[in-house]
Amino acid sequence: MKNTQKSIPENAKKELERLLKGNKNFVEGNPTANNMCLNTLKKYAFHQEPYAVVLSCSDSRVVPEIIFDCGIGELFVVRVAGITAGPNVIESIEYAVKKLSVPLLILLGHDDCGVMKYAKEHYPEITNDFKSILSSVYPVLNKNEDIKCHNFFAQEHTKWVEEVLLEKSEIIKNAVNSGRLYIAKCHFDHSTGLVNLI
Numbered sequence: 001m002k003n004t005q006k007s008i009p010e011n012a013k014k015e016l017e018r019l020l021k022g023n024k025n026f027v028e029g030n031p032t033a034n035n036m037c038l039n040t041l042k043k044y045a046f047h048q049e050p051y052a053v054v055l056s057c058s059d060s061r062v063v064p065e066i067i068f069d070c071g072i073g074e075l076f077v078v079r080v081a082g083i084t085a086g087p088n089v090i091e092s093i094e095y096a097v098k099k100l101s102v103p104l105l106i107l108l109g110h111d112d113c114g115v116m117k118y119a120k121e122h123y124p125e126i127t128n129d130f131k132s133i134l135s136s137v138y139p140v141l142n143k144n145e146d147i148k149c150h151n152f153f154a155q156e157h158t159k160w161v162e163e164v165l166l167e168k169s170e171i172i173k174n175a176v177n178s179g180r181l182y183i184a185k186c187h188f189d190h191s192t193g194l195v196n197l198i
Helices: 010-028 038-043 087-098 114-122 131-143 150-168 170-177
Strands: 052-056 075-079 104-110 182-188 195-197
Touching (some): 010 052, 010 104, 010 182, 010 195, 052 087, 075 087, 087 104, 087 150, 114 150, 131 150, 150 182, 170 182
Parallel strands (some): 052 075, 052 104, 104 182
Antiparallel strands (some): 182 195
8 A cells, every 4th residue: 555645744744843853963962852850750650642653673773762862751662673563563553643642653764774684684585583574574575676785675664664554554544544643754874873754
């Protein structure tokens, strides 16, 4: 299924701009997040109000709260190796969309992803280890097995994840179609620290 998103809704645009400004703070070494203490946690002890859900890789170098200069209560983060979209991952995103009414979903791929490297090395074999991960990544190589660059592969996979979410989740698809949710496909560049829109 192709992305049916039109222009970005105003509330999602505002939150995306806030995150990209936070990323600029991170890159420049001037973080401003001050809600990283016990008092903030107490404020949100019995509720949460995140303004975005982020599907991020589990890679230890990719920490959304840090690279977007955010603190407690701002982001609903789902982390999984290779931002692969299995059932539990999809339902976690659905929870943020349906129950927390977030207007923005960030799909955050990144440079030097070990999942992409492993997949390129073993394609098209489904190895005994990491079966579900490979099954989630190989469709991108099925469409273009000549992909050479791991970082380009990661970006193509991020686009694929969006298609999967829209195809497999009525909650996400309906939210996008009604303008209640915007999906921003992003890529984290390790050499610059920048998060770039794909």
